[in-house]
Amino acid sequence: xxxxxxxxxxxxxxxxxxxxxxxxxxxxxxxxxxxxxxxxxxxxxxxxxxxxxxxxxxxxxxxxxxxxxxxxxxxxxxxxxxxxxxxxxxxxxxxxxxxxxxxxxxxxxxxxxxxxxxxxxxxxxxxxxxxxxxxxxxxxxxxxxxxxxxxxxxxxxxxxxxxxxxxxxxxxxxxxxxxxxxxxxxxxxxxxxxxxxxxxxxxxxxxxxxxxxxxxxxxxxxxxxxxxxxxxxxxxxxxxxxxxxxxxxxxxxxxxxxxxxxxxxxxxxxxxxxxxxxxxxxxxxxxxxxxxxxxxxxxxxxxxxxxxxxxxxxxxxxxxxxxxxxxxxxxxxxxxxxxxxxxxxxxxxxxxxxxxxxxxxxxxxxxxxxxxxxxxxxxx
Numbered sequence: 273x274x275x276x277x278x279x280x281x282x283x284x285x286x287x288x289x290x291x292x293x294x295x296x297x298x299x300x301x302x303x304x305x306x307x308x309x310x311x312x313x314x315x316x317x318x319x320x321x322x323x324x325x326x327x328x329x330x331x332x333x334x335x336x337x338x339x340x341x342x343x344x345x346x347x348x349x350x351x352x353x354x355x356x357x358x359x360x361x362x363x364x365x366x367x368x369x370x371x372x373x374x375x376x377x378x379x380x381x382x383x384x385x386x387x388x389x390x391x392x393x394x395x396x397x398x399x400x401x402x403x404x405x406x407x408x409x410x411x412x413x414x415x416x417x418x419x420x421x422x423x424x425x426x427x428x429x430x431x432x433x434x435x436x437x438x439x440x441x442x443x444x445x446x447x448x449x450x451x452x453x454x455x456x457x458x459x460x461x462x463x464x465x466x467x468x469x470x471x472x473x474x475x476x477x478x479x480x481x482x483x484x485x486x487x488x489x490x491x492x493x494x495x496x497x498x499x500x501x502x503x504x505x506x507x508x509x510x511x512x513x514x515x516x517x518x519x520x521x522x523x524x525x526x527x528x529x530x531x532x533x534x535x536x537x538x539x540x541x542x543x544x545x546x547x548x549x550x551x552x553x554x555x556x557x558x559x560x561x562x563x564x565x566x567x568x569x570x571x572x573x574x575x576x577x578x579x580x581x582x583x584x585x586x587x588x589x590x591x592x593x594x595x596x597x598x599x600x601x602x603x604x605x606x607x608x609x610x611x612x613x614x615x616x617x618x619x620x621x622x623x624x625x626x627x628x629x630x631x632x633x634x635x636x637x638x639x640x641x642x643x644x645x646x647x648x649x650x651x652x
Contacts, residue, residue, distance in 0.1 A: 273427075275482075276434055278407035281399065283438050286483035290441055292433070293529045295536075296495050297395040300436055302456030303367070304390050305533075310397040312378040323380045326356070336375040338364050356383045366458075367394065368401050371426040401429040436461050439469050440493050443486040447472060453494045 275285050283290040298305045314320055329344060330336045341361040348354055360383065364376045382392055405427045415421050436457050444450060449468045454460040473485045490496060 273409045278403040288487040294395040300457040303394045305395040306391040311381040405429045443488045
């Protein structure tokens with residue numbers, strides 16, 4: 273923590289500045305980065321009363337031991353209560369552990385309504401908590417009181433965050449020990465990784481002075497900022513951050529990072545939505561083409577009549593093989609697994625004869641495929 277600046281949320285080693293952001297916290301822990309701040313108190317009487325009622329389940333001998341969460345999870349079969357106890361255990365042991373090995377009971381204010389868990393900014397809460405403890409550490413070790421400087425203190429929060437992010441920026445090229453850079457980082461980073469890399473980064477003839485290894489650009493770390501596909505259909509290319517700080521290595525300032533994070537989330541959401549819509553439209557189009565094909569085939573077989581109501585039950589349109597023959601004959605570039613067979617209710621077709629030309633033409637009803645239940649495909 274001595275190399276971390278709580279005011280700028282930076283790790284500073286050997287003149288290199290690593291700015292820690294909420295998106296990094298998300299990649300380390302795999303937790304939501306919602307828009308609403310995590311709540312630890314409330315002036316609303318209804319919320320306060322609800323929290324006090326829930327607290328009673330966790331109290332034991334006037335304390336809130338973590339073991340109580342485990343006990344409730346084993347015995348409580350109510351889904352809401354189970355999720356609340358699980359979140360309380362997760363917060364109290366990993367996300368925001370306290371100093372006294374008890375439940376971080378103040379976070380119950382954010383757990384009254386379990387459905388809102390995803391909307392809270394857990395990443396921001398964790399980062400703020402860590403930097404608050406870093407500030408307290410600096411105040412203690414730099415105190416003018418010699419007795420206070422030499423005292424041992426216990427600190428709260430997910431402090432391993434600092435070590436994991438710092439190690440991920442170290443250049444281990446050429447070293448025998450290589451890391452698994454998969455995310456969430458906490459699932460792919462071991463204590464053995466930390467021990468080996470710490471030894472490699474330790475400066476010669478020193479016990480606690482680090483910085484022997486080179487620092488990598490952020491684009492070569494698990495925290496590469498953007499992953500937008502290139503226009504030529506090539507693989508995604510990591511976006512390199514801007515270099516505004518003379519001693520930095522392409523890390524965005526917090527305000528710019530917030531903009532990038534917001535647009536990156538927008539990209540992910542819009543891309544998925546557009547892709548899903550495209551697949552749905554192709555399936556609807558295919559259903560339309562197959563049904564019009566059947567209609568016009570029936571029309572061509574009955575073209576000698578001026579007006580005919582014909583039922584084409586003689587053709588088994590639910591036969592997948594028959595539909596695949598139509599598919600091959602028309603050279604439709606849709607996977608056969610997506611072929612949609614017409615329903616029985618769509619087999620009766622009306623055929624009008626054009627007396628001026630002497631040829632028959634089907635009368636099409638150009639309603640939207642999405643609203644005609646007879647031709648709407650069954651989507652997975």
